[in-house]
Amino acid sequence: MRKAVYLCLMSALLGGLAAFGWQHPWSDGRSTAATAEAPLPAESNPFANKSLSADEQINVFVYQQVNRSVVNINTRGTAGNSFLMFEVISEGEGSGTVIDRAGHILTNYHVVEGAREIRVTLFDGKSYDAQLVGGDPDTDVAVLKIDAPAETLFPAVFGSSTDLLVGQRVFAIGNPFGLERTLATGIISSLNRSIPGRSGRRSLRSIIQIDAAINPGNSGGPLLDTRARMIGMNTAIASHTGSSAGVAFAIPVNTIARVVPQLIQHGRVKRPDSGIARVFQTDKGLLILTMTPGGPAERAGLQGPRIEKRQRRHGPFITEEKVANLAAADMIVAVDGRPTKTADDFLEAVEAKQPGEQITITIIRNGQRMDVSLRLGETK
Numbered sequence: 001m002r003k004a005v006y007l008c009l010m011s012a013l014l015g016g017l018a019a020f021g022w023q024h025p026w027s028d029g030r031s032t033a034a035t036a037e038a039p040l041p042a043e044s045n046p047f048a049n050k051s052l053s054a055d056e057q058i059n060v061f062v063y064q065q066v067n068r069s070v071v072n073i074n075t076r077g078t079a080g081n082s083f084l085m086f087e088v089i090s091e092g093e094g095s096g097t098v099i100d101r102a103g104h105i106l107t108n109y110h111v112v113e114g115a116r117e118i119r120v121t122l123f124d125g126k127s128y129d130a131q132l133v134g135g136d137p138d139t140d141v142a143v144l145k146i147d148a149p150a151e152t153l154f155p156a157v158f159g160s161s162t163d164l165l166v167g168q169r170v171f172a173i174g175n176p177f178g179l180e181r182t183l184a185t186g187i188i189s190s191l192n193r194s195i196p197g198r199s200g201r202r203s204l205r206s207i208i209q210i211d212a213a214i215n216p217g218n219s220g221g222p223l224l225d226t227r228a229r230m231i232g233m234n235t236a237i238a239s240h241t242g243s244s245a246g247v248a249f250a251i252p253v254n255t256i257a258r259v260v261p262q263l264i265q266h267g268r269v270k271r272p273d274s275g276i277a278r279v280f281q282t283d284k285g286l287l288i289l290t291m292t293p294g295g296p297a298e299r300a301g302l303q304g305p306r307i308e309k310r311q312r313r314h315g316p317f318i319t320e321e322k323v324a325n326l327a328a329a330d331m332i333v334a335v336d337g338r339p340t341k342t343a344d345d346f347l348e349a350v351e352a353k354q355p356g357e358q359i360t361i362t363i364i365r366n367g368q369r370m371d372v373s374l375r376l377g378e379t380k
Contacts, residue, residue, distance in 0.1 A: 058226050059185060062171045065228035067181045068123040069156040070173045070221055071096045073107055073130075073144075075115035095174035095221030096120065096144065097230065101153045104264065105144040106256065107220030108235050109135040112142050120146050123154075123181065134263030138271075139255055140204060140235050143263045156222055159229030161252035164188060164208065172212045172234050172250075174221030186212030194344060195249055205344055207249045208232050214248035223250040232256075272355045272376035276302070276332075279343055285333040285364065286346055287326060300374040303365065305329045333369070334362035350376065 052060065075092040094111030098104075105120055112118055118130040128146040135142035165188065172184045190209040208223065214234050223232035232250035262269045275295025279286040288304045291297045306328035312319050332340055335349035336359055353359060355378035360371050 058169075059171070059183065062224055062226065062228045063173065063183045066156055066173055066222065066224060066230075067183075068154040069098045070123070070175075070181050071098060071105055072121040072175045072180050073105075073111055073220060074119045074121070075112055076117040077115045093175065093217050094219045095217065095234070097156050097220070097222045097233070098122075098153050099143075099158075099260070100155050101150040103146045103148055103153065104133065104260075105130065105146060106233065106260065107142050107144060108233065108251075109137050109140045109142040110235075111220045112144065113137070118144060120144060121180075122148065122152055124152060126152070134267035134269075136259055136263060136269045138269070139259050140251060141233070141256055141259045141263070143260055156230045157228065158253055158257060159225055159227070159231045161206075161208070161231050161254045164191060164231060164252075166191060169226055170210055170212060170231070171224040171226075172210070172214060172218060172221060172248075173224070174214070174218035174234060176213075176215035176217045179217075184212040184214065184218075186210050189247070193249060203344065204235070204249075204251065205348065206252050206255060207235075208252055210248050210250060212248060218248075270355060271379040272350055272353050272357065273379045274346075274350050274359075274361075274374060274376060275299070276346075279332065279346065280326075281342060282331070285331040286340055286343065287331050288329050296374050296377045300361075300372050302361070302363070302372055302374070303328060303330045330372075331364040332361055333364060336360050337362070 073094045073096045075094075077092070092111065092115070094107060096105040096107035096111075099106045112132055112135065115132075118132065119127050120130045121127045126148070128148050130144040130146045133143040133145050168188045170186055170188055172186070173181055174184075176182055176184075187210065188208060189211050192205075193207040193209050194203045194205050195207055196203055208231075210223065212223075218234045221234050222230045223234055225231050231253050233253070233256060234248065234250050259269055273292075273296060275292045275297035276288055276290075277292055278289040280289050281287075288297070288302060291302065291304050305324035305326050308323050308325050309320055310323050312321060332346060334340055335346060338345075338349055340346045340349060350359065353376055355376055358373055358375050361374055362369065362371050364370075
């Protein structure tokens with residue numbers, strides 16, 4: 001997390017993966033880390049004879065399995081100073097996770113945003129220059145690449161975030177305040193949170209809320225379950241000071257797994273575009289306010305507000321003004337049969353598809369319910 005600007009959430013809270021032994025779809029074919037295993041039986045467990053409790057054994061097991069997968073990330077960039085009229089050097093730090101033996105490193109986009117130099121330090125203390133392969137501000141996910149020997153890279157094992165439960169025990173490994181590979185424990189406090197995204201265009205959705213002691217520098221590190229599988233990536237804390245306040249957030253691993261292959265292949269995420277630019281949420285559905293001219297929604301025949309000219313009399317003067325007739329706009333109530341009560345519901349339904357695919361949007365027009373078929377474009 002950058003020293004210059006902590007990613008803190010202020011008082012308003014700012015704003016198929018297989019579960020076990022899954023092989024990364026972006027792997028270069030070389031062997032990845034060994035499949036995570038449950039704690040060993042007592043007779044073969046090296047910690048069983050050290051008078052550790054069952055909870056302590058799990059803590060030690062998770063750390064031993066994953067700590068070599070966690071890296072330290074240091075960045076250098078420049079920031080303009082309008083008063084002194086020159087650029088000043090800004091430095092930042094964060095965490096990352098090795099995801100394959102080809103040298104790909106997973107981290108948060110905000111950790112490396114604007115960086116001119118990126119340096120990754122592995123568990124053995126060796127540092128490497130890193131290149132930004134791709135980043136997605138909408139999900140706060142970035143992928144780096146280092147040229148390190150495969151035998152020094154220990155990829156984390158990905159789990160699934162589909163079946164997570166509130167109260168489930170979790171572990172975070174990262175570099176708070178530059179202290180390398182520190183373990184923090186906690187529980188899942190809530191699921192499916194929505195917090196403001198850094199892009200300003202959309203919120204981060206399906207976010208995991210945890211109570212583990214996450215501090216500056218933890219950003220980009222893995223969130224793990226009791227079997228040492230990665231279930232998320234730590235991304236933000238809710239704090240006035242930049243220090244842990246018992247409320248932290250992580251990006252679910254299923255989101256990461258959807259985004260990372262595109263970042264490696266294209267350097268960006270190719271998202272479907274419905275051509276619907278703005279909607280207004282009502283208790284009945286989503287009222288279309290604006291559409292991209294000539295875009296998919298307009299081509300499909302969807303309608304926004306009708307612009308009408310009206311005359312107003314001001315004493316002896318008559319003026320003409322344009323007024324948007326909202327009653328003429330279509331009301332979206334479902335996508336592919338799935339109800340859409342919020343803008344996030346609509347975005348999730350659209351982003352579950354690929355550019356070029358077709359969706360069915362259910363609307364209410366002039367009091368009549370009807371279906372409109374729309375072929376998705378691609379965001380620029």
